């Protein structure tokens with residue numbers, strides 16, 4: 001299983017589709033627009049933060065189970081980043097540190113590999129790909145995509161939230177050690193609109209898959 005990671009608007013969902021197509025595997029998505037908690041969370045993070053994390057945890061585990069068929073299947077967002085977002089929310093007093101602790105322990109427990117039979121669900125990715133985009137690119141994408149609850153015009157406090165999120169993402173990726181990892185420069189390669197860039201990205205990922213011996 002290949003999992004994508006990166007901040008809001010990094011291009012994970014698009015890359016998941018393109019990459020799965022390229023690898024002849026399947027992509028699995030966390031549908032953002034159907035998420036009933038997300039708009040509530042943006043409106044009242046204190047009230048809905050913990051519920052949102054539990055919602056995501058459940059959905060991401062579903063994705064991991066669904067993606068078991070092939071090591072080349074692609075998931076559009078890793079389960080590991082949620083703790084980063086939740087910790088940020090707690091540090092901004094939109095959730096409590098106790099909630100983060102309980103959530104973190106639950107996550108750890110759920111991710112533990114307890115079944116060693118041949119058909120056990122393998123929860124750790126074969127490869128994590130981080131799409132690194134700058135703060136400016138992130139803001140541009142959020143604006144262009146236009147999801148109402150993500151817009152800074154509707155809630156100016158989101159500017160600081162997004163800024164802090166961007167800087168924490170870099171540290172998160174540096175510290176990530178649950179699986180092999182690869183960083184892609186999302187500012188440099190416009191893989192959504194430029195086929196040449198897309199092919200360059202594919203070549204980088206193909207090399208890594210070969211080096212790691214990942215087979216479908």
Ligand SMILES: Nc1ncnc2c1ncn2[C@@H]1O[C@H](COP(=O)(O)OP(=O)(O)OP(=O)(O)O)[C@@H](O)[C@H]1O
Nearest residue numbers: 007008009010011012013014032056077082085086
């Ligand atoms: N654990 C979380 N806690 C709080 N908000 C979250 C969490 N995970 C995702 N979100 C929010 O959900 C929305 C979707 O984020 P996500 O990065 O998964 O998708 P995306 O923005 O469509 O990414 P891409 O454009 O790279 O496909 C964003 O508003 C993000 O802030």
